[in-house]
Amino acid sequence: MKAHDALYIDGAWRPAASAETLAVLNPVDEQVVGHVPAGGAEDVDAAVRAARAALPGWAATPPAERAAYLGAIRDGLRERAAEIAATVTAELGAPAKIADLVHTRLPIAVADSYAELAATHSFEEKVGNSVVYSEPVGVVGAITPWNYPLHQIVAKVAPALAAGCTVVVKPAEDTPLTAQLFAEIVDAAGLPAGVFNLVTGLGPVAGQALAEHAGVDLVSFTGSTAVGRRIGAVAGGAVKRVALELGGKSANVILPSADLAKAVSVGIANVMANSGQTCSAWTRMLVPAARYEEAVALAAEAAAKYVPGERLGPLVSARQQERVRGYIEKGVEEGARLVAGGAEAPLETGYYVSPTVFADVTPGMTIAQEEIFGPVVSILRYEDEADALAIANGTPYGLGGAVWGEPEEAVAFARRLDTGQVDINGGRFNPLAPFGGYKQSGVGRELGAHGLAEYLQTKSLQF
Template identity: 45%
Template sequence: MKHYGKFYIDGAWVDPSTPSHIELVDPANEEVFAMVAMGGPEDVEKAVGAARRAFRTFSMTSTAYRMAMLDRVIAAYVARADDLANIIAQEMGAPRSASVQVSGPIDHLKVARDVLSGYSFASRIGDSIVRREPIGVCGLISPWNWPIQTPITKIAYALAAGCTMVFKPSEASPLSGLILAEIMDAAEVPKGVFNVVVGDGPSVGEAISRHPDVDMVSFTGSTRAGIMVGRSAADTVKRVSLELGGKSANVVLPDADLEGAARWNIQRCFFNAGQSCHAPSRMLVHESQVKDVIPYLVDAAGKFRIGDPRDPETTMGPLVNRAQFERVQRFIQSGIDEGARLVCGGVGRPDGMATGFFTKPTVFVDVKPGMTIATEEVFGPVLSVLTYSSEDEAIDIANQGPYGLGGYVFSSSSEHGFDVACRLRAGRISFNGAPASNAAPMGGYRQSGNGRSMGVFGLEEYLEIKAVFGFREQASTLPVLAR
């Protein structure tokens, strides 16, 4: 068993203030494989102090300096890609075949570098100067389901902006966060700019959110936890950027390729064992087409190869831990109890699996909008198929509930599909399974969050806006602010 007993603070590996640790359990075999130190408010205090000192100089660095630094981070990351793939397979069960978990962050780093290269931090409105300046010390809190990509979408843009940071990885998948610290150290990111403290939300997360010297908190996770972050941050009136839960709907219009929509929905919904906030976990099908769509869904769900995430042939690994496994089992049972019709999957582990937090790919039909599985975020490989009689009803069902993170539309007409996409109340909409762009903003409506990450929108999350008057000569040399 390995022991990870230090945090990365002020460019060095340091002992926690108080001896405390958690055991990490491999979700594929339920065996303890590591112990990790857990921090508290005193460790956050040290990390914030280091970040505050580093901000004085790092915030004044040039664009060229930060671009070169991001190039070094990319190179250091690529050198550790295989280590990252191994560790996320062991700590949270993501299959090595799900290469985007590790390769995706490389593209995010490159996009951040490219955005930085062309970004104007000063512009003018008439004779007035508008400056965009780094916001300060940032608290970055990330979830366990995308333990590398999510923090990279925060870290890359905070670095590009000239901010310093304290990063708290999820205590359910902390080892990838510690490797990210090793990557930043290898890339010679200046000491104090990037700091890591492992801990849980009530101790480390709340200490970061409440700290008066933290100027911004960027949080990705559940809506419940996001509300707690917002409350903790309120007393110091810091900026809070939240990406929270989702219950995304896929509206399949009657003229769509029904088989293509069904197979894509299963693949997208069950990727990462359904542990993705953008998963299209509600599929809306016209009432006349339900019988036709079921065979495609069942066939696609049956094609997953479930097993050890380190096996290159595995396409679905286990859920992250026992608590998540039991939570998903309760949701599946609730679907049965509330009258939805199970067409594949169900409660319990897949056949032949006595250990590990593996869950059967599960599809329900005859799901009503008010059922638990249609309203709450399951975060497992569970699809709810709902029916509609008219397009207006489909859009009303899709827009029901507190969430608005993602949405999907399938149609043979791009004009018709675009009209429906514009009526969906969500932050990202995909047509006919089109892949998302890492340069486009990501975020949600309503209780799915209030911030945006990625691309120029992601960079501007870490910038303050300053208006400067009386410098007509200096203003004349700047580009006119695009409005």
């Protein structure tokens, strides 16, 4: 797609207050693929005002009509699927297969689920002598990340619209072209002016202005825990609702009864997908001491299949590449054993990092505690189940995880993990199940009925 030199506000593409623009780079060849406006506080204010003006009419729109609009958005996503995949590849560097299967099909499934939920959800219930209504929370400020540029927008916008909220989206500055393409699809779906608005710009400028705006009733943010803390503090001061989907350091726990080869292979694939740029990636592999070296050898073998530039895409930016290489160097400095990959750039051009596997990682090491956001796996040994549980729960995060083993045993272990979701023996991602974290991995849930609830507030009428 061709980049828009405008913002989408109040149902139309209009110029930003400033002539400043942001360059969008292709992380594969480091070439500029487009420019978008660097929106600022004035643009955010215009978008929020448009959303607030549109709120009464949209909130009063019958749920079945809101569902029909969401169905039109879903159909638009389907019709332009090839273009979406190509755009994600151009600005994120995702290999074509991942761009199609994950970055394009998943948002379509999520949009479809909310088209159905909007039509079937009960927005009122009788409780004793009361009627309890679920009403839209109001104007939503959605600040989205670059790692899943369309999915993260749809996962916020679809439930917000289903609930009767109006929305202002500030997409990540690294991947704004996908967001503009989504705005085109929303425009073609014919939503009333002001219901959906898009302001491109820098996080510390446009994002901060949106989070702080008095006209925003709920801030939904996906990104780093550090930025999430700042947004939470601002929202708390204003007594404003937040939904925060933040970092992770998920454990892939391989119990003694597990199929070791499968658990290791799927575990490596989980991290290498999207080049490790997934908040819930299973970046810590926990293996029983008796089978440790066998698992290390299997992991190194599996990682070798992810050839940079072929099966493994680049990281999103030079800044991100340097950050991940710094973590790999830190792992070596702290005494972890490098069994695959390393900090050296595998290709001369593009923001690539080699698929990297560390052995002899101890729970206190930096690479076992901090979110790296790259294709790096740390393998830790444990002595018994209690040790495995302590290691798995021993980080500030609690977003995702996996357990492999005899089913009943695996479920029992998973129930004791301090984390928002756990995949048992390779269980598939479910777009209807709530996604979100414990501890510093966030506040609130996305997807399905739980995701819809984030955008609703309750009113009781007593008779």
